[in-house]
Amino acid sequence: MRALTTMAYRQIKRFTRARSRVVGMIVNPLIWLVFFGLGWSKVFDNPMARAIFGGVDYLTFLAPGIFAMTIFNQSFIGGVSVIWDKQFGFLKEVLVAPASRKEGILGRILGDSLVTLTQGTIILLLTFLLAENLKISGILPALGVGFLLAVAFSGFGVSLALKMESMEGFQMVMMVLMLPLIFLSGAMYPIDTMPSWMRALAYINPLTYAVDGARHFLVGENVTKFALTTDVGVLALLALFLVGVAMIEFEKATIG
Amino acid sequence: MYAIEVENLVKKYGDFEAVKGISFKVKRGEIFAFLGPNGAGKTTTVHVLTTLLKLTSGKAIVAGHDVVKEPMEVRKRIGIVFQDPSLDRELTAYENMYIHGRIYGLGGNELKNKIEELLKFVELWEFRNKPVKYFSGGMQRRLEIARALLHEPEVLFLDEPTIGLDPQTRAHIWEYIKSMKEEHNMTIFLTTHYMDEAEQLADRIAIMDHGKIIAEGTAEELKKLVGNDVIYLKLEAPEDLKCLKAEFIRGCKLLSDGRVRLEVVNAAEALPKIFDLAKERNVKIVEVTYHRPTLNDVFLYLTGREIRDEEETNTLASMIRMRMRR
Numbered sequence: 415m416r417a418l419t420t421m422a423y424r425q426i427k428r429f430t431r432a433r434s435r436v437v438g439m440i441v442n443p444l445i446w447l448v449f450f451g452l453g454w455s456k457v458f459d460n461p462m463a464r465a466i467f468g469g470v471d472y473l474t475f476l477a478p479g480i481f482a483m484t485i486f487n488q489s490f491i492g493g494v495s496v497i498w499d500k501q502f503g504f505l506k507e508v509l510v511a512p513a514s515r516k517e518g519i520l521g522r523i524l525g526d527s528l529v530t531l532t533q534g535t536i537i538l539l540l541t542f543l544l545a546e547n548l549k550i551s552g553i554l555p556a557l558g559v560g561f562l563l564a565v566a567f568s569g570f571g572v573s574l575a576l577k578m579e580s581m582e583g584f585q586m587v588m589m590v591l592m593l594p595l596i597f598l599s600g601a602m603y604p605i606d607t608m609p610s611w612m613r614a615l616a617y618i619n620p621l622t623y624a625v626d627g628a629r630h631f632l633v634g635e636n637v638t639k640f641a642l643t644t645d646v647g648v649l650a651l652l653a654l655f656l657v658g659v660a661m662i663e664f665e666k667a668t669i670g
Numbered sequence: 671m672y673a674i675e676v677e678n679l680v681k682k683y684g685d686f687e688a689v690k691g692i693s694f695k696v697k698r699g700e701i702f703a704f705l706g707p708n709g710a711g712k713t714t715t716v717h718v719l720t721t722l723l724k725l726t727s728g729k730a731i732v733a734g735h736d737v738v739k740e741p742m743e744v745r746k747r748i749g750i751v752f753q754d755p756s757l758d759r760e761l762t763a764y765e766n767m768y769i770h771g772r773i774y775g776l777g778g779n780e781l782k783n784k785i786e787e788l789l790k791f792v793e794l795w796e797f798r799n800k801p802v803k804y805f806s807g808g809m810q811r812r813l814e815i816a817r818a819l820l821h822e823p824e825v826l827f828l829d830e831p832t833i834g835l836d837p838q839t840r841a842h843i844w845e846y847i848k849s850m851k852e853e854h855n856m857t858i859f860l861t862t863h864y865m866d867e868a869e870q871l872a873d874r875i876a877i878m879d880h881g882k883i884i885a886e887g888t889a890e891e892l893k894k895l896v897g898n899d900v901i902y903l904k905l906e907a908p909e910d911l912k913c914l915k916a917e918f919i920r921g922c923k924l925l926s927d928g929r930v931r932l933e934v935v936n937a938a939e940a941l942p943k944i945f946d947l948a949k950e951r952n953v954k955i956v957e958v959t960y961h962r963p964t965l966n967d968v969f970l971y972l973t974g975r976e977i978r979d980e981e982e983t984n985t986l987a988s989m990i991r992m993r994m995r996r
C-alpha cells in the first residue's frame with residue numbers, strides 16, 4: 415500500500431502546485447460548452463429538435479458529453495505525462511526503489527484520476543449554470559462513471575508513454591484521435607441519427623458508454639441509448655483491462 | 671567482507687558491447703572509483719549494479735545479493751545518485767525527500783527527523799519549501815545526495831556526482847562524501863572522469879576505457895606504473911617528431927596531438943640536457959611542460975590518449991610552464 419498511496423499523493427501534490435495549468439485545462443471544455451452549446455441551443459429550441467434530443471434542451475443534452483470529454487482528455491494526458499518523468503529522470507528514481515511497481519503505477523493512475531475528476535466536477539458545476547434540466551442528484555453517480563473513464567484512459571496513457579521516446583509522437587496521436595472520438599460518442603448528437611457506418615464506430619468507442627452512463631444520472635432514461643448496466647459494465651471491464659496492461663508494462667520497464 | 675563483487679560482467683546494447691567482461695571487488699566501508707573517459711561504460715556498469723539494466727553475461731553481487739536473482743533485496747540496500755537529474759522538479763525539496771522516504775518504507779517522526787537532519791547536512795534546510803526547478807545545479811545535486819542517504823543504504827552509488835559543477839561546489843560535495851564515509855562507514859562506488867576527484871576521494875581506483883578495466887589500485891600504486899617525472903615537448907616542425915634517445919630518458923612516446931612525451935627520473939636535471947640534445951640535432955622546441963606523474967599520465971601511459979581534453983587546461987595551471995623561443 416505504501417507505494418500506492420505515495421504515488422497517488424505525488425500526483426495530487428503536483429496538481430496543486432500547477433494551478434495555473436488547471437485553469438488552462440478547463441478553458442477548452444468551456445469553449446465547447448459556451449460557444450458550441452450555447453450557440454446551437456437557440457437553433458434547437460423547437461419541439462422537433464427537442465424530440466431528437468430526448469425532449470430536453472440542447473445544453474442539457476450536451477452537458478454529460480462535455481463532462482466525459484473533459485475527463486477523457488485530462489486522464490489521457492495525465493497518463494501520458496509518464497513521458498515527462500522519463501525525460502526529467504524521475505522515472506529512474508521510481509524504478510530503482512524497493513517497492514512494488516504494480517502498486518506504484520496503480521497509485522499514480524488513481525491519483526491522476528482523482529485530479530481529473532476534480533476538473534470534471536468543476537466543469538459539471540459550471541454547466542449547471544447554463545443547462546436547464548440537469549439533475550443535481552446525478553452529480554455524484556456521474557462522477558462514478560467519470561472515475562471509471564479516467565482510470566481506463568490514464569492506464570492507456572501510461573502504457574502508451576512507456577513505449578514512446580518523446581512527446582511529439584503523442585501530439586499526433588491526440589490530433590488524430592481526439593475529435594473523431596468525441597464526435598463519435600453521441601456527445602453532440604444522438605447515435606441513432608448517425609449513418610449506420612458511423613453508428614458502428616460509435617458502438618466500439620469507449621467514450622460512448624461514458625457519455626451514455628453520465629446521461630443516465632444527469633438527464634434521465636429517455637435520453638439514453640443503452641442500459642445503465644451495459645454502460646457501467648463496459649467501462650469497468652475496459653478500466654480493469656487497461657490498468658492491468660499498464661501494471662504489466664510498468665513491471666517490465668527498464669531505463670532506455 | 672565485500673560490498674560489491676563483479677565477475678566477467680558483460681553488457682551489450684544490441685550488437686554493441688558497452689562493458690566487455692570486467693571483474694572487480696569493493697570492500698565494505700571503502701570508496702571505490704571508476705575513472706574513465708566518456709563512453710567508457712561507467713554508467714552502464716552502475717545501472718547493471720543497481721538493477722536498472724539486465725546484464726548480458728557474468729555475475730554481480732551487491733550488498734550480499736545477486737542483482738539478477740534478487741533485485742528487490744539489492745534495491746533495499748543501495749542508494750544512488752544518477753548521472754542525470756532525477757528529482758521531481760515541480761515538487762519542493764522537502765516533498766522530494768518525503769516521497770522517497772515513504773516509498774522506501776519510512777514514515778512518521780522517524781522520517782521527519784531524518785529529512786531534517788539530512789537537509790541540514792547538505793545545507794538545504796532553509797530552502798526546503800522551494801520547488802526544485804528553482805534550484806541551481808549544485809543545490810539539486812546536494813538534494814539528490816541527501817535523498818540517496820535517507821534510507822541509510824549499505825552501498826551508495828554516485829555516478830559523476832560533481833559533473834558540470836563549479837570548483838567550489840565540487841569541493842563542497844567532496845566534503846560531504848568524505849564525512850559520509852567517516853560517520854557511517856558506508857561503501858561508496860563512485861564514477862568520475864575527473865582525476866582529481868578520484869584521487870581526492872577514492873581508496874582504490876579502477877581505470878576504465880572502452881568497456882574494460884585497464885588498471886586498478888590506489889592512486890599511488892597507479893602512479894608507480896609511470897614512475898618517473900614527465901616532460902612534454904612541442905616542436906616547431908612536427909616532421910622532426912621522433913623519439914630522443916639518451917641514457918637519462920627512461921621512456922618516450924609520440925602523442926597523437928603532435929607532442930613528445932618523455933619520462934625521466936628528475937625533470938629539473940634532465941631539461942638542460944634535453945635542450946642541448948635538441949640543439950645538437952637542430953630540432954626547435956617551441957614549448958616545454960613538466961610535472962610529477964598524475965592519473966592522467968597513467969591513463970596516457972596505458973592508452974596513448976588523455977582522459978579528457980579539457981582536463982589538460984585545468985592541470986596546466988598547476989604545471990610549471992616554460993616557453994622557449996630561439
Ligand SMILES: Nc1ncnc2c1ncn2[C@@H]1O[C@H](COP(=O)(O)OP(=O)(O)OP(=O)(O)O)[C@@H](O)[C@H]1O
Pocket residue numbers: 670683686688706707708709710711712713714715753863
Ligand atoms: N541505451 C543505449 N543504447 C545503445 N548504446 C548505449 C546506450 N547507453 C549507452 N550506450 C553506449 O555504451 C557506451 C558506454 O556508455 P556509458 O554511458 O556507460 O559510458 P560512461 O562511461 O558512463 O560515459 P559518460 O562519461 O559519457 O557518462 C557508449 O559508447 C554509449 O554510446
Ligand SMILES: [Mg+2]
Pocket residue numbers: 712713714753829830
Ligand atoms: Mg556516465
